[in-house]
Amino acid sequence: MLKVHLPDGTEKQYSQPITPRTVAEEIGPGLAKAALAAEVDGKVVGLDFTMPAEAATATADQDVNLRLLTRKDPEALGVMRHSCAHVMARAVMRLFEGVQLAFGPTIDGGFYYDFDLEHSLTEEDFPAIEAEMQKIIDLDEPFERIEQTRDDALKTVRDMDQRYKIEHIETGLGDHGGLSFYRQGEFLDLCRGPHIPSPKSIGAYKLLSVAGAYWKGDSSRKQLQRIYATAFFDKKELKEHLERIEEAKRRDHRVLGKQLELFTINPMVGSGLVMWLPKGAVIRGVLENFVRDELTRRGYQAVYTPNVGRIQLYETSGHYPYYSASMFTPIVMEEDEQYILKPMNCPHHIMIYKARPRSYRELPLRLAEFGTVYRNEKSGELSGMTRVRGFTQDDAHIFCTEDQVEGEFRGCIDMTRFVLDSLGLTDYRVRLGFRDPNSDKYVGSVENWERSQQSLIDVCASLGIEAQQEPGEAAFYGPKADFVVTDCIGREWQLGTVQLDYNLPSEQRFNLEYIGADNQPHRPVMIHRAPLGSMERFIGVLIEHFAGAFPLWLAPEQVRVLTVSEKSEDYGREVLTRLQAEGFRCTGDFRAEKLGAKIRDGQLELIPYMFVVGPRDAEQQTVSVRDRIDGDLGAMSVDNAIAHLRQEIAEKKVRKTYSGSAGLGDRGSANEY
C-alpha cells in the first residue's frame, strides 16, 4: 500500500504506483491545472513522475511525502526556466543549420544553453530567437518524458548526430537505471528533467547575453556559444528583475571610482595596477588605521618585509613549482641569483619567525603587515579593483602550537566578522575551501589535511557560522574559510580569509620549530589570515556596497562649507579653519555660484555634511547644517554641529538609506536626496 502524505496533513492511499498529476486531478481540477511540478520526499520532479520511486515489495507499506508545486512555489520557477531553455534551444535549432547542443541548465536568476554552431551569435540575433520562441510557446506542445536504457539512449543521440550528447553519455554518464529524454514537437533533448507540462506557463522571458564557454569547462577544448536568458511567470516580475540588474550596475565601482575620483588605472603603468587617488587613499588610510588598532588590541605585532625575494625562497615554500605561471617573471641578476616580485607574504614572515630560536612561551606569535603582493593574472581575468595584478593584503601569519590552533582560528574568524560588521557588510557567505581528493595540486599529508579541515568545521559549528564546504577551493598548502561577497553584477569575490597550514612549517618546507616546555623541539602550526583580503578588492566591493556614499567616518570629504554669497566668505573661512583644526576632512566652496549649484555639486559628490553659511549665520555664529540624507537640519552653533559629527564618527554609524543608485549623473532615479 502506498500512502501519499500531502502538506496539509491529509493522506491518500493507493494500491499501485501513481503520478503526482493523478493525485492533483483527484484533489481538484483547479489544482490539476495549476500544478507545474511536484516535490516528492524533498526532490523536485515532474508531474509524470512515478511514485514510489523504488518499486516496493508487494506487501510492504510505503510512505511518500508529496507537494504539488504551482507558480507560487519558488521551486517551480527553476523547473519552468529549464523548460524555457529547451524552448530556446529549439528556436535556435529552427533558425540555424547544424546546431550541436551541449548543456542548458538553470542558474541563479535564469538559465543558459550552450551551443556549437557555425554562425557566430550576437545580440542582434536575439529578436529572431525570441520571436521563434514565442511561436513555439504558442504551439503549446507538451513536454514529454521518454526513458531509455543507456544503450538505446546512445543510439538515439547518434541518430540525431548530437556529438556532445554522445560524448556525455559515453564518458559522463554511468549506466544507472536508464536515461531520460524530453520531447517537445520535433525537439528531443537528453535531459534529466523535470519539466513543466507545457510551455504555456512561461510567462515572460528575455535573452540577456551571449558569451563563449568551454565544453565541460575544459579550456583545452573548443569553445561553445552560450546564450544567457531569464524567464518569469509574469511580465511584471521580469521587468522588476531587469530593473534590479540595471540598478545594481549603477553601483559599479569602476564607474563610481572614476566619478568620485577614488582610483585610476592606466595602460601606461600596466593593466591591473591600481593608482589610488587622494580621495581613495583617504578611505584606504582610515580603514588601515581601523584594522591596525584592532590588531594591536588582539595581540598582533607589526612587521615590514621587502617586495622581492630570491627564487629559492619560493622553491622552498612550494609556490614556485606550483604557481610560477601566475608569478611575474624573475628578475635575473646572475644565473643563480634571481628575484621574484613577492606573490604573497608568508615566506618572508616565516623568515622573521626563523630569525632566532623560538620558545613555546612566545607562541602564539602573530606577525602582521599590510603587504603588497604581485600576481600575474591572465589579462582576461582583470577587473577594476576586484581582480588586479598588484594589491595589498591586510595580512598576518600566526605561528602557534597544535593546542592553540582552535583558539587562534576562532580569534581570526571573530576579527573578520567584527571588521565586516563594523562596515555594515553583512551580506556574505562563509565558504570552507577544502582539498579536492581527485587533484594532485596539494602539498602535505592527507592526515594533516583532514585534521585541519575538521578543525575548521568544528570552529565554525561552535561559532554558529553556517559554512558551505567546497572541495577544490583550498589553497595548495591548506584548507581555508573564506568570506565571500557578491558584486554589482552578481560575481562572487573572496574577501576575508583564514587559512590553516600544517605544510609550510613542515620538514619538507621551512622546517619550523619551537622549544617546548619539555625542552624538546616541536613543530608550530601556521594560520594565514586577512580580514579584508586585499585593500583593492575590499574597497572596490565597499564602493558598490555603499553605492559610493560612504559613512561619515570613511568619507574622503566629510564636510563642505558653502557660502550663500561671496559676502560671507570671511566667516566661511573662519568656520573652515575651525573644522580643519578639529581634525575634520573638509573643504570650502566659496565660488561666486548660487547656493543651489553648490549644494547640487556637494550632493553629487556624496559629501555627508554641508555647512551653509550666510549673513545670518555670520551674525549669530552658527552654521546651517545640511545632511546628505535628511537635507536641511537648520541652523546650529558650530560647537553643536561639530559634536553632532563627532558622535556619528565615534559610532562609525552606517546610514544606508538609498535603494541602490547614487553617484553623479543619474539623479532621475535616485531617492536619497
Next chain:
RNA sequence: GCUGGCGUAGCUCAAUUGGCAGAGCAGCUGAUUUGUAAUCAGCAGGUUGUGGGUUCAAGUCCCUCCGCCAGCUCCA
C-alpha cells in the same frame, strides 16, 4: 589565455551609403552677489587607442598590436 563586443575632447555621447570631426557637462575668463539640487556670456579643448593597408577621399572598410567590457577558464 579563449570566444564575442567595444575604443571619437577630462566625462557622457553625436557624426547619412566612405565626403569639412560636433554637442552637453567639466575647465578657463568675465559679468552676476544669490539661503538648500544646475545664473548668464565668451573662450579654449581632438594626429578619432596604436601601427599598417584599401581608396581621389577613412572616425566609418580590411589587417596588427594595445586597452576596456561580458562570459568561460584560472584565482597561493
